[in-house]
Amino acid sequence: MGTAVLVIGIGNTLRRDDGAGWFFAKALADQLQRAGVSVHLLLQQQLTPELAIDAAELAPDQIVFVDASLDVQEATLTEVTPSHAAPVLDHRLDAAALVTLMRRLYGVRAKSWLVQTPALDLGHGEGLSEKAQEGLRAAPAVAASLLGGS
Amino acid sequence: MSKTILIDPVTRIEGHAKITIHLDEDGQVADARFHVTEFRGFEKFCEGRSFWEMPGITARICGICPVSHLMASAKAGDAILGIHIPPTAAKLRRLMNWAQIVQSHALSFFHLSGPDLLLGMDSDPAKRNLMGLVEKYPDVARNGIRLRRFGQKVIEILGGRSVHPAWVVPGGVREPLSDENRSKIRRMLPEAFDIVGLALDMLKDSFDHFRDEEAMYGNFPSLYMGLVTPDGGLEHYDGLLRVVDSDGAVLEAGLPPARFREILGEAVEPWSYLKFPYYKPAAIREAQGGRSTLHYPAGMYRVGPLARLNVCDFAGTPRADAELREFRRLAPRGRPVANSFHYHYARLIEILYALERIAETLDDPSITDKRIRAHAEVNNMIGVGVSEAPRGTLFHEYHVDENGILRKVNLIIATGQNNLAMNRTVKQIAQYHIKDGKVTEGVLNRIEHGIRLYDPCLSCSTHAVGQMPMVVEVYDASGMLVDRVKRE
Numbered sequence: 298m299g300t301a302v303l304v305i306g307i308g309n310t311l312r313r314d315d316g317a318g319w320f321f322a323k324a325l326a327d328q329l330q331r332a333g334v335s336v337h338l339l340l341q342q343q344l345t346p347e348l349a350i351d352a353a354e355l356a357p358d359q360i361v362f363v364d365a366s367l368d369v370q371e372a373t374l375t376e377v378t379p380s381h382a383a384p385v386l387d388h389r390l391d392a393a394a395l396v397t398l399m400r401r402l403y404g405v406r407a408k409s410w411l412v413q414t415p416a417l418d419l420g421h422g423e424g425l426s427e428k429a430q431e432g433l434r435a436a437p438a439v440a441a442s443l444l445g446g447s
Numbered sequence: 448m449s450k451t452i453l454i455d456p457v458t459r460i461e462g463h464a465k466i467t468i469h470l471d472e473d474g475q476v477a478d479a480r481f482h483v484t485e486f487r488g489f490e491k492f493c494e495g496r497s498f499w500e501m502p503g504i505t506a507r508i509c510g511i512c513p514v515s516h517l518m519a520s521a522k523a524g525d526a527i528l529g530i531h532i533p534p535t536a537a538k539l540r541r542l543m544n545w546a547q548i549v550q551s552h553a554l555s556f557f558h559l560s561g562p563d564l565l566l567g568m569d570s571d572p573a574k575r576n577l578m579g580l581v582e583k584y585p586d587v588a589r590n591g592i593r594l595r596r597f598g599q600k601v602i603e604i605l606g607g608r609s610v611h612p613a614w615v616v617p618g619g620v621r622e623p624l625s626d627e628n629r630s631k632i633r634r635m636l637p638e639a640f641d642i643v644g645l646a647l648d649m650l651k652d653s654f655d656h657f658r659d660e661e662a663m664y665g666n667f668p669s670l671y672m673g674l675v676t677p678d679g680g681l682e683h684y685d686g687l688l689r690v691v692d693s694d695g696a697v698l699e700a701g702l703p704p705a706r707f708r709e710i711l712g713e714a715v716e717p718w719s720y721l722k723f724p725y726y727k728p729a730a731i732r733e734a735q736g737g738r739s740t741l742h743y744p745a746g747m748y749r750v751g752p753l754a755r756l757n758v759c760d761f762a763g764t765p766r767a768d769a770e771l772r773e774f775r776r777l778a779p780r781g782r783p784v785a786n787s788f789h790y791h792y793a794r795l796i797e798i799l800y801a802l803e804r805i806a807e808t809l810d811d812p813s814i815t816d817k818r819i820r821a822h823a824e825v826n827n828m829i830g831v832g833v834s835e836a837p838r839g840t841l842f843h844e845y846h847v848d849e850n851g852i853l854r855k856v857n858l859i860i861a862t863g864q865n866n867l868a869m870n871r872t873v874k875q876i877a878q879y880h881i882k883d884g885k886v887t888e889g890v891l892n893r894i895e896h897g898i899r900l901y902d903p904c905l906s907c908s909t910h911a912v913g914q915m916p917m918v919v920e921v922y923d924a925s926g927m928l929v930d931r932v933k934r935e
Binding site for chain 1: 488489491492504507509511513554558577578581582585588589591592593595596599
């Protein structure tokens with residue numbers, strides 16, 4: 298049986314709440330596995346082009362990117378659509394650009410989602426702020442949404 | 448009326464930076480500055496931690512070149528322990544370092560600079576990016592991804608994971624290489640060789656289209672620094688520091704890297720958080736009365752692929768040496784290749800070299816030996832670790848107490864060492880293209896490309912927060928904004 302869901306956590310656990318993407322991704326993967334879903338979890342400091350090959354080889358039904366964000370007050374789940382506009386490309390890609398690479402170069406058609414979990418403090422250090430910890434509690438609800446196909 | 452043109456930030460480089468171009472009264476470019484506006488502060492963060500933790504911590508400075516920090520950090524740890532690591536451990540570290548060179552250079556060449564080279568400097572900036580490359584040259588984009596993935600896979604096979612592998616430690620490495628994993632890496636090599644061969648052909652075919660760029664993109668005299676083997680060969684992991692000047696004269700033939708303080712100074716500027724390292728013997732001059740005076744920015748030097756190929760006598764592998772001979776024909780006999788445009792070519796030669804070295808090392812029967820780690824306690828209070836990161840020489844200097852707790856940390860990163868040269872490059876491009884204060888999209892494209900030649904990785908020295916569009920602002924002498932161009 299192939300991977301049903303590819304979960305990609307993005308962040309740096311030495312930059313406090315920036316690590317929330319990893320923690321949320323782990324919690325989400327755990328929830329999905331408990332529900333009997335085949336999950337492949339990848340934890341990345343940033344998104345890079347070769348992840349498109351991973352996605353092509355794993356051939357998941359869904360891909361879920363999980364990242365911390367200063368711009369949200371609670372965890373949000375939004376569909377990622379391929380970006381045909383030019384991404385501002387550093388050494389990293391954003392989720393929309395990576396999905397574009399996956400589709401155009403490798404024919405990956407998995408429905409893709411972006412979970413943004415709240416962050417407050419991106420300073421040096423380990424451990425999450427209260428706000429970021431609070432955001433992690435949404436993992437079961439996000440898992441339920443994904444299982445419900447919404 | 449004098450004006451300042453502000454370009455903020457440069458796209459497609461790691462981190463957040465901006466460029467200001469200062470015009471004189473006649474509207475001609477008088478100066479240019481590449482600003483780094485955010486501070487990372489990893490050095491302070493590390494104080495109070497054990498040096499044993501440092502490879503794992505410093506590897507998280509950067510998601511692109513974590514292996515470089517692993518290497519330099521572990522080597523600083525080796526120096527604190529006062530040990531020589533087992534030979535197989537050194538070979539395994541080299542394997543991982545070469546894999547890092549391959550993956551990082553592949554990203555730089557195919558995905559960051561490839562759009563400029565294949566789609567053209569004057570092409571629509573909305574399409575002169577990776578997506579434009581995917582649209583028009585999907586096979587090139589795929590090749591870049593495959594080559595980068597090769598490097599990442601080797602790192603993953605050796606270290607257990609491709610991002611932040613905790614496999615390199617003070618004293619050696621944690622796990623030996625199995626026969627099975629050696630075979631896995633071997634099987635991936637032919638495709639990687641094919642891709643770099645195609646890339647070399649593609650780049651050399653493009654030279655005729657970029658004669659202006661070749662002449663104007665960082666084509667100035669400077670010093671060059673890099674590691675070499677004791678007999679003068681290309682080196683990325685260990686060896687001796689060599690410095691040559693713009694005539695090819697050797698200023699430092701082989702300084703032990705731990706003595707880098709004897710030749711390198713670091714200046715700071717109020718307008719940038721990035722330090723400005725310089726070569727001290729060229730910047731500090733004796734004045735009357737026996738006093739020394741600092742003549743910085745004299746002492747500007749370049750590091751990275753171009754510099755490494757300029758300082759070495761030979762590469763040491765057949766195909767890379769053949770390419771190196773061709774590369775050297777780009778400059779007058781005996782002189783370094785001074786044009787930063789040829790960082791691209793140097794990167795591809797280094798990929799080829801790294802692949803040859805990986806193949807050769809895998810054939811070494813001792814590569815699967817199980818003796819891979821030396822054990823000791825703290826024996827030295829200061830440890831310096833130096834290696835060649837994809838972008839240039841990387842220094843980690845640790846001061847510890849008797850328990851190995853860090854009291855002081857200093858990191859000198861490649862991007863910082865190229866800082867003066869990047870500024871000079873931007874100025875040269877701006878002076879060539881900006882006439883009467885007129886800035887066009889084509890000029891901005893070229894200035895951006897000038898910075899990307901060095902493939903700066905500002906997250907090693909700064910913290911990247913988000914991504915922003917590029918803004919160009921023109922101010923007159925009184926500080927009035929007279930023009931503003933924004934690129935989404």
